Amino acid sequence: MWEKYVLFIDAEAIVIDKPAGLAVHPGARTPESLEDYLHHFRFGFERLPLPVHRLDRDTSGCLLLARNPKAHKRFQRAFEEKRVSKTYVAVLDGVPTETEGTIDLPLGKVSSAEKGWRMVHDPNGRPAITHWRVADVRGGRAVIVFTPETGRTHQLRVHAAEGLGIPISGDPVYGAGKGPMLLHALSFHMERPGKNPVEATAPLPPTFVNAGFGDVQL
Template sequence: MWQDRILFLDGEALVIDKPAGMAVHPGPRTPRSLEDFLGDLRFGFRRLPQPVHRLDRDTSGCLLLSRNPKAHVRFNQAFEAGAVRKSYLAVLDGVPDKAEGTIDLPLAKVSSAEAGWRMVGDAGGKRAVSHWRVVAEAKGRALVHFTPETGRTHQLRVHAASGLGLPISGDPVYGAGKGPMLLHAWTLAFDRDGKAPVEAKAPLPPSFPYAGFPDAPG
């Protein structure tokens, strides 16, 4: 299963193409997760690799894992410092009025007994900034390239739905939830002292061609 999903591998870093539908960590609704497969991702090491960040269960694409504790600390520091360059591709339920722009919408977590928790735009929330541009249109929807400056929970999903007024196709929380959620962590890269940079690009999953977008942007 995993051999064809390895995007980058060296002595301290592993980047995989996480499939949509797989949670990174177990939870009440996701008892089976990537943690069940870490033994398959050791590639000769005794230690299990550890996820450095997370992707939503229904988001596919680049996920970074560390292969030793010292690397894990450094990678976490890179994320906290904003040194990790990430980009995403998403299909929106509609086409934005502009070709590109920036969404600066702080986010806060709210919860209720009926609906559970979600993220909302809130001027008093945590800073969240996403740059975006339309790269293609098909079937009345847009393929959008997102480059987030920050990494808040559900950031792109809320920014698409509330900032652009066009939720990500298939989003079960912020959109109509029809079909698979079309959000893909396309690229991940960061520099390392004394080592080659970590660079990875995840191919588009089959759900994107099905939606009418056969090719990723260059």
């Protein structure tokens, strides 16, 4: 059963297709998480694989797991050295005026008792850069391919809402929150010195299919 989630596997890495609705790590609002299921991805190893990065709970798609602690450190270093490239696809609640571009909006965290925490554009925040292009337009909504240079928390969601001025469909924090959030980690590529790269592509999930975007050409 669990093999169906595996997109790539070798002796040190696994890329899984994380389903939307499942948090990577447990928290106050997410008692159930991927950590509850990591034992299913041992595939003969004694150690549990460890997530190397994060995806938001409501984001589906490619997630890298390391099969031992040494690989985990090497993979984290690959992220730091920008040897990792990721592509995401999202459906927006509208259509941008342009067809492609780059969003350069530094991000910072704010918190309030009423709304909890969220990320916002902050000129003094951490650098955040995202390249984007329109892949399709249907029913007044644009399908966007995002290629982030940085990996800040909620980066694509804030860059859509504040950078493009149009939130991701279903975003419960930065948008209207109607229906499932249509954000998917489409592809992953990581260079490894002396070894073949780790690379995978995750098919569009049922949320995209049900919303009428399952056959878009990306």
